[in-house]
Amino acid sequence: MDRNVIFQHFFQRFGAPAGSLFMAPGRVNLIGEHTDYNGGFVFPGAVCQGIMAAVRPSTGSRMVRAYAIDLDSYCEFCLDDPEGPSRVDFRYLYGVARELMGRGVRVEGFDTVYAGDVPLGAGMSSSAALECCFAYGLNRLFGGGLDRMELALVGQATEHRYVGVNCGIMDQFVSMHGREGSLVRLDCRSGEFEYFPWHPEGYRLVLVNSCVKHELVGSPYNDRRRSCERVAQLAGVETLRDCTWEQLEALRPQLSEEDYRRARYVLGEADRVLAVCDALQHDDYERVGEQMYLTHEGLSKDYEVSCEEIDFLVEVARRCGVTGARIMGGGFGGCTINLVRDDRYEAFTAEVAPAYRARFGVECKVIPVVIGEGARLIDN
Numbered sequence: 001m002d003r004n005v006i007f008q009h010f011f012q013r014f015g016a017p018a019g020s021l022f023m024a025p026g027r028v029n030l031i032g033e034h035t036d037y038n039g040g041f042v043f044p045g046a047v048c049q050g051i052m053a054a055v056r057p058s059t060g061s062r063m064v065r066a067y068a069i070d071l072d073s074y075c076e077f078c079l080d081d082p083e084g085p086s087r088v089d090f091r092y093l094y095g096v097a098r099e100l101m102g103r104g105v106r107v108e109g110f111d112t113v114y115a116g117d118v119p120l121g122a123g124m125s126s127s128a129a130l131e132c133c134f135a136y137g138l139n140r141l142f143g144g145g146l147d148r149m150e151l152a153l154v155g156q157a158t159e160h161r162y163v164g165v166n167c168g169i170m171d172q173f174v175s176m177h178g179r180e181g182s183l184v185r186l187d188c189r190s191g192e193f194e195y196f197p198w199h200p201e202g203y204r205l206v207l208v209n210s211c212v213k214h215e216l217v218g219s220p221y222n223d224r225r226r227s228c229e230r231v232a233q234l235a236g237v238e239t240l241r242d243c244t245w246e247q248l249e250a251l252r253p254q255l256s257e258e259d260y261r262r263a264r265y266v267l268g269e270a271d272r273v274l275a276v277c278d279a280l281q282h283d284d285y286e287r288v289g290e291q292m293y294l295t296h297e298g299l300s301k302d303y304e305v306s307c308e309e310i311d312f313l314v315e316v317a318r319r320c321g322v323t324g325a326r327i328m329g330g331g332f333g334g335c336t337i338n339l340v341r342d343d344r345y346e347a348f349t350a351e352v353a354p355a356y357r358a359r360f361g362v363e364c365k366v367i368p369v370v371i372g373e374g375a376r377l378i379d380n
C-alpha cells in the first residue's frame with residue numbers, strides 16, 4: 001500500500017489535496033474459530049496488511065464520493081438515502097456511515113480514495129479492515145467520540161444489516177484493538193480481553209493462501225450460526241459457551257446429525273482454546289500445534305467449512321513436519337495458518353507451492369505473519 005498512489009488518485013479525481021489518511025488491518029487467528037458468535041474465546045492478532053483510506057470532509061454536503069483503487073470502481077451516494085448503493089463493495093462504506101449516524105455521530109459528506117493489501121476473500125478479514133478504517137476515520141473526523149469497542153460494533157452491525165453476513169465480533173474487534181507484536185485473547189461473552197506478547201522462540205507463523213476465494217455473503221456461514229443457535233436454545237442457554245458436554249449428549253436424540261456435529265465442534269474448540277492458553281504459559285508450542293491440527297479436523301469434518309484445496313495444504317504441512325496447521329477464518333477457502341519450527345520453515349515453504357501446483361494447477365501464496373497495530377491515523 002503506497003500512500004503516494006492514494007494521494008495521486010485523490011488529486012486526479014477530486015482536484016484537491018487528500019485530507020487525512022487512515023489505516024485499519026486485517027487479522028490472523030491462532031485458535032478459537034467460529035467461537036465468537038457462540039460467546040466463546042478467540043485468539044487473534046492484527047496483521048500489517050490492511051486498508052488505507054484518504055478522507056476529506058466536504059462540509060455542508062450530504063454526498064459521499066468514493067473511489068476504490070483496487071477495484072477501479074467509483075460510487076456516489078447521499079448519506080440520507082435510506083437504501084444506499086446496491087453494489088456490495090460500497091455498502092460497507094454506506095453501512096458504516098449510517099451506523100455511526102445512528103449512534104449520534106454527525107457524519108457529513110466526504111470524498112475518499114482507498115486501497116488495500118489484504119488479499120480479498122482469503123480469510124484475513126479484508127472486509128473488517130475496510131469497515132474499521134472508515135469507522136475509525138469518520139468517527140475521528142466528525143468528532144464522534146465513540147470508543148474502539150463501539151467502533152468494532154459499528155463494523156459488525158454493517159455486516160449484519162448492510163451486507164448480510166451474521167458474523168461475530170472477532171475481526172472488527174482485533175482490527176480496532178490490535179497491538180504490534182501481541183496476540184489478544186478476547187472473551188466474546190464478557191468483552192474482556194488480554195494481550196499476549198507473541199515471540200515464540202524458535203517458531204514462526206506463516207499463512208498459505210489457497211487462492212480459493214471464500215465468499216461469506218450468502219454462504220453457509222449464516223447457516224452454521226443458525227445450527228448453533230438452535231442447539232443453544234434447546235439446551236436452554238444463551239450461547240453454546242454455556243452448554244456442557246453432558247447437555248449436548250442428552251440432547252442428541254432431538255438434534256439432526258448435522259446440528260449435533262456442529263455443536264460438537266464448538267464445544268471441542270472451547271476446550272482447545274483453553275488447552276492452548278495453558279500451553280502458551282509453558283512455552284509449549286508443540287502442544288499449541290497439536291491443538292491447531294485438531295481444530296482443522298473439527299472444522300473440516302464436523303463443521304464442514306473446509307475444502308479439498310485447504311485440506312491438501314494442511315496435509316502437506318503435516319508431511320513437512322509443520323508443528324500446527326489449520327484453515328483460518330470463516331472458511332470455504334482462503335488461507336491456512338501454520339505454526340512452523342524455524343528449522344522446518346525453508347523445507348515447508350519450498351515444498352508447498354510446487355505440491356499445490358502439481359495437484360490443482362494453481363499457485364498458492366506464502367505470507368509470513370507479522371503482528372501489527374490496530375486502526376489508526378497515518379497522516380493528517
Ligand code: GLA
Nearest residue numbers: 033034167168169170329330
Ligand atoms: C469470520 C467472521 C468472524 C468469525 C470467523 C470464524 O471471519 O467474520 O466473526 O466467526 O469467521 O471464526
